[in-house]
Amino acid sequence: MFEVRELDLAGRIGRIKTNHGIVETPAFLPVIHSANQSIPARDIQAMGFTTVMTNSYITFRRHGGDAIEKGIHSIIEFDGPIMTDSGGYQILEYGKVNTGPLEIARYQEDIGSDFSNVLDTPTGVGGSRRQSEESVKKTLESCRITMEGLGQDRKSLWIGPVQGGKYLDLVTSSARHLSSMPFDMFALGSPTEIMERYDFTLLAQMIISAKKALPVDKPLHLFGLGHPLPLAMAVALGCDTFDSASYILYARAGRYITETGTRRIQDLEYLPCVCRVCSEISPRQLNELEADQRENKIAIHNLYMLKREIEATKQALREGRLWEYIGSKARAHPNLWAAFEELAKNSHSFEVFTPSFKSRGLMLSSYPDHLRPEIMRTHERVVSYLSGRQRRPLLILPEGRVRPFVYGKAYEMASSAFEIPFIIGYISVPVGFVPGEISDVYPYSQIVITPALQSDPRVMDQFIKVLTIQLRSLAPSMTFLVRDGQLDDSVYDLLKTLLEPKFMISGDEYILESTLERIKKILDD
Numbered sequence: 101m102f103e104v105r106e107l108d109l110a111g112r113i114g115r116i117k118t119n120h121g122i123v124e125t126p127a128f129l130p131v132i133h134s135a136n137q138s139i140p141a142r143d144i145q146a147m148g149f150t151t152v153m154t155n156s157y158i159t160f161r162r163h164g165g166d167a168i169e170k171g172i173h174s175i176i177e178f179d180g181p182i183m184t185d186s187g188g189y190q191i192l193e194y195g196k197v198n199t200g201p202l203e204i205a206r207y208q209e210d211i212g213s214d215f216s217n218v219l220d221t222p223t224g225v226g227g228s229r230r231q232s233e234e235s236v237k238k239t240l241e242s243c244r245i246t247m248e249g250l251g252q253d254r255k256s257l258w259i260g261p262v263q264g265g266k267y268l269d270l271v272t273s274s275a276r277h278l279s280s281m282p283f284d285m286f287a288l289g290s291p292t293e294i295m296e297r298y299d300f301t302l303l304a305q306m307i308i309s310a311k312k313a314l315p316v317d318k319p320l321h322l323f324g325l326g327h328p329l330p331l332a333m334a335v336a337l338g339c340d341t342f343d344s345a346s347y348i349l350y351a352r353a354g355r356y357i358t359e360t361g362t363r364r365i366q367d368l369e370y371l372p373c374v375c376r377v378c379s380e381i382s383p384r385q386l387n388e389l390e391a392d393q394r395e396n397k398i399a400i401h402n403l404y405m406l407k408r409e410i411e412a413t414k415q416a417l418r419e420g421r422l423w424e425y426i427g428s429k430a431r432a433h434p435n436l437w438a439a440f441e442e443l444a445k446n447s448h449s450f451e452v453f454t455p456s457f458k459s460r461g462l463m464l465s466s467y468p469d470h471l472r473p474e475i476m477r478t479h480e481r482v483v484s485y486l487s488g489r490q491r492r493p494l495l496i497l498p499e500g501r502v503r504p505f506v507y508g509k510a511y512e513m514a515s516s517a518f519e520i521p522f523i524i525g526y527i528s529v530p531v532g533f534v535p536g537e538i539s540d541v542y543p544y545s546q547i548v549i550t551p552a553l554q555s556d557p558r559v560m561d562q563f564i565k566v567l568t569i570q571l572r573s574l575a576p577s578m579t580f581l582v583r584d585g586q587l588d589d590s591v592y593d594l595l596k597t598l599l600e601p602k603f604m605i606s607g608d609e610y611i612l613e614s615t616l617e618r619i620k621k622i623l624d625d
């Protein structure tokens with residue numbers, strides 16, 4: 101049902117097979133109102149959106165049996181895959197709906213939904229712990245009733261809704277219970293209010309808490325994400341599909357989506373976009389239109405921007421530069437930057453999904469780039485490599501200009517100069533000690549780093565801890581060190597204390613031939 105084709109961080113490009121075609125993920129699903137849609141669904145499809153979402157409860161109330169007879173695809177005039185919501189949002193807004201979980205579930209099956217959602221009880225943000233526990237309990241019971249009632253003859257792909265809101269342990273518990281049920285995919289509920297507050301850190305924490313308890317081979321939908329800023333981050337955290345009516349809701353409020361957020365259309369002197377709307381009209385002309393015309397044009401533009409963001413995210417993922425893309429987006433808003441730091445704190449959980457080799461180098465610009473999973477993996481690789489090579493002499497040379505280090509003249513001469521096995525390598529921020537034998541393994545020779553990151557105290561503190569672990573695991577019998585002045589004094593202080601080198605030559609004294617002769621003399625003595 102779900103085939104993953106590309107991976108980066110926890111993000112993935114995949115394919116979901118449905119009764120009305122293939123959905124490539126990540127995918128944004130514009131919400132279509134089944135009774136009052138100002139922009140026809142066929143026009144939205146023509147813009148490149150292959151999948152949409154509509155509300156089965158509203159359809160149930162407005163169309164009833166007519167939708168069963170005609171099918172939801174005919175009702176909204178869209179021939180691609182359709183996801184239907186079940187009325188959970190109406191419960192969040194109004195407290196109740198006039199249907200039950202099994203009734204609305206069977207209705208979604210009968211109208212031909214490709215993706216169907218269980219009638220859940222959204223947690224909301226402002227609820228107490230007790231209210232949140234109750235929403236999780238009611239949602240799980242609704243899931244049980246639905247799946248048992250439908251049995252094995254399900255035609256739609258069924259989505260299990262994770263609840264819990266700001267109580268992260270409840271999110272994990274909800275996800276764990278749902279993972280034991282026969283759902284085809286899952287969804288994280290209640291983020292709309294969180295995103296309205298720009299609480300992107302809590303959103304990241306909720307996704308992380310859900311993902312760790314859900315099966316990795318099934319897609320995760322994120323309800324209500326229709327803002328351009330956090331979308332790439334949500335993909336990186338492991339969300340595969342998204343839905344929102346933001347394009348039209350923003351338009352009604354005169355809000356125009358840009359790459360870095362939304363702007364009020366009356367505040368714009370220029371339209372920073374070249375979509376088919378913006379390339380044919382000026383802000384002044386847009387403001388002079390009748391309200392419904394202005395709303396539709398802004399909504400179409402907003403859809404193009406959401407489409408653009410999905411495509412840009414997928415391209416970054418495919419090229420293995422999703423981290424860099426999120427970092428550039430994060431600088432647009434302090435709250436998103438805080439969420440990016442939250443993602444970085446959990447980067448160890450992304451190592452298993454991040455490819456070991458990429459076609460592009462790693463660009464490390466500023467904190468917290470040193471925490472990306474490719475770098476964290478190098479720390480463990482060195483310790484693993486040094487295991488079984490303890491108590492050998494250690495020669496630490498400058499990194500030099502030749503990359504990989506193993507192909508440089510210094511390594512070539514040093515590795516053939518001694519009769520006994522040496523460990524020969526260099527030290528580099530933020531990866532630590534790099535043995536020459538593995539210096540051609542990705543990404544040691546493919547890292548570009550700024551001086552600002554190398555000198556950041558937070559980076560150096562972690563680097564010192566990593567280097568200490570690596571060198572202690574080696575426990576060399578003796579150490580020889582060539583100091584080239586490229587590393588911070590704190591690094592050399594650590595080396596002197598930890599390794600007690602036989603000698604330490606500064607860069608201006610460094611002549612390779614004489615250094616090797618000096619080492620041979622010490623070994624002979």
